[in-house]
Amino acid sequence: QVQLQESGPGLVKPSQTLSLTCTVSGGSISSGSHYWSWIRQPAGKGLEWIGRSYTSGSTNYNPSLKSRVTISVDMSKNQFSLKLSSVTAADTAVYYCARANFRLLHYYMDVWGKGTTVTVSS
Amino acid sequence: AIQLTQSPSSLSASVGDRVTITCRASQGINSGLAWYQQKPGKAPKLLIYDASSLESGVPSRFSGSGSGTDFTLTISSLQPEDFATYYCQQFNSYPHTFGPGTKVDIK
Numbered sequence: 191q192v193q194l195q196e197s198g199p200g201l202v203k204p205s206q207t208l209s210l211t212c213t214v215s216g217g218s219i220s221s222g223s224h225y226w227s228w229i230r231q232p233a234g235k236g237l238e239w240i241g242r243s244y245t246s247g248s249t250n251y252n253p254s255l256k257s258r259v260t261i262s263v264d265m266s267k268n269q270f271s272l273k274l275s276s277v278t279a280a281d282t283a284v285y286y287c288a289r290a291n292f293r294l295l296h297y298y299m300d301v302w303g304k305g306t307t308v309t310v311s312s
Numbered sequence: 313a314i315q316l317t318q319s320p321s322s323l324s325a326s327v328g329d330r331v332t333i334t335c336r337a338s339q340g341i342n343s344g345l346a347w348y349q350q351k352p353g354k355a356p357k358l359l360i361y362d363a364s365s366l367e368s369g370v371p372s373r374f375s376g377s378g379s380g381t382d383f384t385l386t387i388s389s390l391q392p393e394d395f396a397t398y399y400c401q402q403f404n405s406y407p408h409t410f411g412p413g414t415k416v417d418i419k
Contacts, residue, residue, distance in 0.1 A: 236410055236411075237348075239408040296361075298362075303355065
């Protein structure tokens with residue numbers, strides 16, 4: 191049973207870079223056909239898809255964040271990461287990592303981490 | 313970007329009720345739609361994918377239908393554990409946008 195766990199600083203200063211890691215356990219990040227994704231949710235609000243990376247390094251990002259986002263996979267550590275630069279208070283949210291698994295037509299997010307809260311404040 | 317709207321935004325229902333939630337896309341997305349359930353303080357859980365396929369382990373009282381721009385999630389007989397917020401998400405084009413959510417609470 192694959193499990194995901196987010197980790198990283200809970201507090202980031204404005205204009206700095208938010209860096210989060212998602213550790214995959216119970217399976218290899220390089221096995222199967224999966225995308226590794228990040229999603230965020232401001233307190234009391236809806237979900238926002240940030241982007242995803244295939245194990246090959248191929249990525250897709252939300253255009254609203256594309257200039258600031260990097261998602262990468264580290265197969266040697268069985269982890270993938272999110273970097274979001276030049277953060278502002280608007281980036282304060284719960285950040286989720288998720289595995290996207292192929293289901294007939296598309297890759298759907300079937301395994302999620304529990305989420306980690308990141309606050310942007312000086 | 314494709315916009316998703318959900319209706320209603322919230323509803324109150326009783327255990328045993330049949331509940332239907334609608335998701336409408338701003339342009340056609342074929343069958344590239346998923347439904348998630350989210351409980352407070354928890355991560356979303358995949359219920360339905362490809363608009364109408366039930367994810368493994370999800371109770372059969374959940375069903376999805378639709379294609380193109382109009383989709384529905386139906387709970388045939390609401391159970392106490394089903395009180396939650398439900399989101400649709402489209403996968404037809406980037407970004408993979410979510411709907412704003414429908415909160416289902418106890419009447």
